[in-house]
Amino acid sequence: MSTGRRVILGLxxxxxxxxxxxxxxxxxxxxxxxxxxxxxxxxxxHAAKLETLVDLLNRATPLYLAGVAVAIGFRMNLFxxxxxxxxxxxxxxxxxxxxxxxxPAVLHISLILIVAMxxxxxxxxxxxxxKVTRGVNEVISTIMLNAIAITGISAWLIKEWQAEGGVxxxxxxxxxxxxxxxxxxxxxxxxxxxxxxxxxxxxKELTGVFVIAVVVGxxxxxxxxxTVLGFDLRATGxxxxxxxxxxxxxxxxxxxxxxxxxxxxxxxxxxxxxxxGFYPAxxxxxxxxxxxxxxxxxxxxxxxxxxxALIFAFLDVSSGVLQFTGxxxxxxxxxxxxxxxxxxxxxxxxxxxxxxxxxxxxxxxxPAEVPA
Amino acid sequence: MxxxxxxxxxxxxxxxxxxxxxxxxxxxxxxxxxxxGENGAGKSTLMKILYGMQPADEGTIRVMGQDVHFSSPNDAxxxxxxxxxxxxxxxxxxxxxxxxxxxxxxxxxxxxxxxxTAGEHLREVGxxxxxxxxxxxxxxxxxxxxxxxxxxxxxxxxxxxxxxLDEPTAVLVPQEVxxxxxxxxxxxxxxxxxxxxxxKLDEVLEIADTITVLRQGxxxxxxxxxxxxxxxxxxxxxxxxxxxxxxxxxxxxDEVVLEVEGLTVLDEDERVLLxxxxxxxxxxxxxxxxxxxxxxxxxxxxxxxxxxxxxxxxISLLGDDITARSVRxxxxxxxxxxxxxxxxxxxxxxxxxxxxASLGHQTREPFAKGPWVDRAGARARTELIREEFDVRTPNVxxxxxxxxxxxxxxLIVGREMSADPVALLAAHPTRGIDVGAQAAIWDxxxxxxxxxxxxxxxxxxxxxxxxxxxxxLVIMRGRIVATLDPATLTPxxxxxxxxxxxxxxASG
Numbered sequence: 004m005s006t007g008r009r010v011i012l013g014l015x016x017x018x019x020x021x022x023x024x025x026x027x028x029x030x031x032x033x034x035x036x037x038x039x040x041x042x043x044x045x046x047x048x049h050a051a052k053l054e055t056l057v058d059l060l061n062r063a064t065p066l067y068l069a070g071v072a073v074a075i076g077f078r079m080n081l082f083x084x085x086x087x088x089x090x091x092x093x094x095x096x097x098x099x100x101x102x103x104x105x106x107p108a109v110l111h112i113s114l115i116l117i118v119a120m121x122x123x124x125x126x127x128x129x130x131x132x133x134k135v136t137r138g139v140n141e142v143i144s145t146i147m148l149n150a151i152a153i154t155g156i157s158a159w160l161i162k163e164w165q166a167e168g169g170v171x172x173x174x175x176x177x178x179x180x181x182x183x184x185x186x187x188x189x190x191x192x193x194x195x196x197x198x199x200x201x202x203x204x205x206x207k208e209l210t211g212v213f214v215i216a217v218v219v220g221x222x223x224x225x226x227x228x229x230t231v232l233g234f235d236l237r238a239t240g241x242x243x244x245x246x247x248x249x250x251x252x253x254x255x256x257x258x259x260x261x262x263x264x265x266x267x268x269x270x271x272x273x274x275x276x277x278x279x280g281f282y283p284a285x286x287x288x289x290x291x292x293x294x295x296x297x298x299x300x301x302x303x304x305x306x307x308x309x310x311x312a313l314i315f316a317f318l319d320v321s322s323g324v325l326q327f328t329g330x331x332x333x334x335x336x337x338x339x340x341x342x343x344x345x346x347x348x349x350x351x352x353x354x355x356x357x358x359x360x361x362x363x364x365x366x367x368x369x370p371a372e373v374p375a
Numbered sequence: 376m377x378x379x380x381x382x383x384x385x386x387x388x389x390x391x392x393x394x395x396x397x398x399x400x401x402x403x404x405x406x407x408x409x410x411x412g413e414n415g416a417g418k419s420t421l422m423k424i425l426y427g428m429q430p431a432d433e434g435t436i437r438v439m440g441q442d443v444h445f446s447s448p449n450d451a452x453x454x455x456x457x458x459x460x461x462x463x464x465x466x467x468x469x470x471x472x473x474x475x476x477x478x479x480x481x482x483x484x485x486x487x488x489x490x491x492t493a494g495e496h497l498r499e500v501g502x503x504x505x506x507x508x509x510x511x512x513x514x515x516x517x518x519x520x521x522x523x524x525x526x527x528x529x530x531x532x533x534x535x536x537x538x539x540l541d542e543p544t545a546v547l548v549p550q551e552v553x554x555x556x557x558x559x560x561x562x563x564x565x566x567x568x569x570x571x572x573x574x575k576l577d578e579v580l581e582i583a584d585t586i587t588v589l590r591q592g593x594x595x596x597x598x599x600x601x602x603x604x605x606x607x608x609x610x611x612x613x614x615x616x617x618x619x620x621x622x623x624x625x626x627x628x629d630e631v632v633l634e635v636e637g638l639t640v641l642d643e644d645e646r647v648l649l650x651x652x653x654x655x656x657x658x659x660x661x662x663x664x665x666x667x668x669x670x671x672x673x674x675x676x677x678x679x680x681x682x683x684x685x686x687x688x689x690i691s692l693l694g695d696d697i698t699a700r701s702v703r704x705x706x707x708x709x710x711x712x713x714x715x716x717x718x719x720x721x722x723x724x725x726x727x728x729x730x731x732a733s734l735g736h737q738t739r740e741p742f743a744k745g746p747w748v749d750r751a752g753a754r755a756r757t758e759l760i761r762e763e764f765d766v767r768t769p770n771v772x773x774x775x776x777x778x779x780x781x782x783x784x785x786l787i788v789g790r791e792m793s794a795d796p797v798a799l800l801a802a803h804p805t806r807g808i809d810v811g812a813q814a815a816i817w818d819x820x821x822x823x824x825x826x827x828x829x830x831x832x833x834x835x836x837x838x839x840x841x842x843x844x845x846x847x848l849v850i851m852r853g854r855i856v857a858t859l860d861p862a863t864l865t866p867x868x869x870x871x872x873x874x875x876x877x878x879x880x881a882s883g
Contacts, residue, residue, distance in 0.1 A: 230748060234730070244720050250701070250737075
C-alpha cells in the first residue's frame with residue numbers, strides 16, 4: 004500500500020466521523036427549529052477571533068494532556084478512568100505545596116510541576132500496584148480511587164488548606180487554597196503570540212502550560228515509538244504473553260504505565276493553577292473523562308490527540324457564543340461531541356477492515372517478486 | 376449417486392500467498408478422503424472454505440449434487456457438513472453433555488434446557504456411531520483423545536453427515552491414533568463421509584480410501600492408497616525427495632551449558648507439575664523431551680525461560696545459577712526460545728515484522744542502541760532473517776498476521792537462531808508447518824548443533840525427536856521416567872514409554 008493511500012485511509016475515519024456529526028447535528032437543529040447554517044456560521048466567525056482562539060487553546064491544552072494520559076494506558080490495554088481523580092488531587096496538593104514556599108521562579112515552578120506529576124503518578128500507581136499484587140481490574144480501582152480523591156481526600160484537604168477569608172480573584176472573592184506567590188506562576192504566552200499578531204484583548208491570556216503540553220506530546224511520541232521501554236510497553240499491550248517470554252516484566256510494565264499516565268494527568272490542572280495561583284473549591288471538572296474521548300478520537304496518536312483536543316475545545320468555546328447569539332441551543336454542542344465519538348469508533352472499525360482487505364490484496368500480489 | 380462433495384475451480388487469495396488456485400476435489404459418499412500437503416499448501420484454507428468460515432474468491436461448491444453458497448459454518452451445518460478443528464474448543468468447566476449441546480440446546484417452555492432429551496440424543500448418537508463418552512464428565516477431566524471424540528460427537532449431534540477433521544492425529548500419541556482410526560471406520564460403516572487433513576503419510580495410507588495431494592495451493596493428484604507408496608506421496612507433496620530429520624555424527628562435547636538440578640514446579644493449588652527433574656544439555660548436544668502433552672514439558676520450558684517459578688531445585692546456564700534471575704537476564708545471557716504456541720507467546724500479530732523480530736532481543740544490538748530502538752538496525756536484521764531463513768513476505772513492514780503459519784514460524788526460528796544463543800529451548804519447532812519449512816528448520820538446528828549450540832527439544836513428532844536428538848528423555852506426570860538412546864529407538868517403543876506401557880529406572 005502506498006504511503007499516500009495509507010495516509011488517506013488514516014484520515015478518512017475521523018473526517019467521516021466529523022461529517023456524520025455535522026449532518027446529525029444539522030438534522031437535530033432543523034427539528035428543533037433552528038437554522039444550522041446560521042449556527043455554524045456563528046460558531047466559526049466567533050472562533051476566528053483572536054481572543055476566542057486563545058480561549059480555544061487554553062481549553063485544548065488540558066484536554067490534550069488528559070488525552071495523552073489516557074492514551075499511555077490504552078497503549079498497554081489499561082483503561083485509566085482515574086485521570087479525573089489523579090489530576091484533581093495533583094492540582095490540590097501542588098497548589099498547597101506551591102503556596103508554602105517562596106523560591107526563584109524557575110525552581111518554584113519546577114517544584115510545583117514535579118509535585119503535581121508525582122502526586123498524579125503515585126495515585127495512579129496505586130491502581131497499578133493493586134492490579135499486579137491483587138489482580139484488581141484497573142477500571143474498578145480507578146473508579147473507586149476517583150471517588151476517594153474527589154469526594155474524599157480533596158473535599159477534606161481543601162477545608163484544611165483553604166485560605167482564611169477566601170481568595171481574591173479579580174473583583175470577586177472565592178473559596179480556595181492560599182494563593183501561590185507570583186514566582187510560582189508560569190508566565191502566559193501573550194507576548195509571544197503578539198509578536199505575530201495584534202494585541203490580545205479582553206484580558207485573555209494564553210497559558211504557558213501550552214508549551215508543556217507540546218513537550219509532553221513530543222516526549223510521548225519519542226518514548227512510545229523510539230525507546231526500548233516504549234517498545235516493551237507497546238509489546239505488552241499487543242501480546243502480554245509474548246512480551247513476557249520476550250523478557251518484559253509484566254507487573255513492572257503495568258505499574259510503569261499507570262505511573263506515567265498519572266504523571267501526565269497531574270499536569271492537567273496546571274493550566275488553571277498557573278493562571279489563578281490557587282485550587283478553588285470548584286475547579287474545572289470532568290477533563291479526565293473528556294481525555295478518554297480525545298484519546299479515542301485521536302487513536303492514541305500524539306498528533307491525532309492534538310487534533311481531537313482542538314476539535315473538542317472548539318465545540319466547547321462555541322457553545323458560549325450559541326447561547327449569546329441565540330442561533331441554536333448550546334446543548335447542540337454536547338450532542339455533536341457525543342456523535343463524533345460514536346461515529347469515530349464505528350468509522351475506525353470500518354477503516355480497519357478496508358485496510359486489512361487492502362493489505363491482503365497487496366500481499367497476494369507479492370510472492371512473484373520473492374525468491375522461492 | 377452424486378458425490379458427497381464436489382469442489383470446482385476454488386481459488387482463494389491471502390496476504391503473501393495464493394492459498395488455493397483452481398482446486399477441484401470430488402469426495403464420494405461414505406468414503407474416507409485424505410487431503411495431504413505441506414502447510415501453506417492450502418489444505419486448511421480449502422477446508423475453511425468448505426465449512427463456510429471463509430468465502431472463496433472463485434469456484435463452486437456442490438454438496439450431494441446441490442449448488443451451495445456458505446456465508447457461515449451454520450450454512451455448512453445446515454447441509455450436513457461438520458468440522459472438528461485441530462485446536463479443541465471445549466468449555467472446561469462444562470460437562471461433556473453441556474459442551475455437546477452448547478449453541479444447539481433443546482429448549483423447554485420457559486427457556487429451560489431439556490437435558491433429558493439432550494442426554495437421550497447423545498446416547499443415540501454415541502451408539503449409532505460407536506463412540507463412547509460419559510455425558511456427565513467435566514470436560515477438563517478428559518484426555519486428549521476423549522476431547523477429540525467429544526468434538527466429533529458435537530458435530531454429529533448437529534446432524535452432520537460429512538465430517539471434516541483438521542489434522543486429527545497431530546495431538547495424539549500412537550495408541551490414541553489407533554483408537555481414532557477405529558472410530559473413523561465405524562463412522563464410515565454408519566454411512567458418514569469423512570474428509571481429513573494429515574501430514575503423516577503412513578497414517579494416510581492406513582486409513583484413507585482416496586487421497587488428494589495439494590501442493591502450493593493446487594490439487595496435484597488424487598490417488599488410491601493401494602496404488603502408491605509413502606515415498607510417492609511425499610514426492611507429490613514436495614515435488615522432490617522427502618527430507619529426514621536424522622543428524623549425522625555426534626557433536627556432543629563434555630561442556631555442560633544448561634543444567635537443571637532437582638527442579639520442582641508447583642501450581643497455585645500446590646499440585647506438583649514438575650517433580651525433581653534433573654537434566655544436562657552439553658555444548659553441541661540436542662536433548663529431546665518426549666511425553667504426552669500435559670505431563671510437565673510446558674512447565675519445564677517455562678521454568679527454564681523464567682516464566683514459571685521453581686519451588687525447588689536450580690537451573691544453571693554455563694555454570695551460573697540463574698534460578699532467581701529475570702526472563703530478560705536469561706534471554707540476554709543466551710537462552711533462545713521457540714515457544715510451543717507461536718500465536719500466544721511468539722508473535723506481535725498487529726505489529727510489523729521487524730518489531731516481532733525484535734521481541735526477546737529488543738534490549739540488544741542490532742535492535743537497540745542503549746535505551747533507544749534502532750529501527751534501521753532492526754529492519755536490517757529482519758531483512759537478513761528473511762533471506763537466510765526464507766521467510767516469504769513482500770517486505771519487513773507488513774503486519775505479522777499477514778504471514779502464513781509456516782512463515783511466521785520461520786521468522787521465530789530465524790529470530791532466535793540469528794541472535795547466537797548458547798542454549799535453545801525449542802518447543803514443537805515444526806508443529807503445523809510444511810515439509811519444506813520443517814526441513815529448513817531441522818537444518819538450522821543441525822547447523823547450530825554443529826556450531827556448539829545446546830538444544831532442549833520438545834516435540835510431539837516422534838520421528839523428529841528421535842532423528843534430531845542425541846539423547847531422548849521421557850517425561851510423565853512431571854518426572855523424567857526414562858533416558859533413551861535414539862540410535863536404537865523406534866517411535867512405537869517411544870510411544871510405549873510415553874504412555875507408561877513400558878518403563879525404565881531413570882538414570883540421568
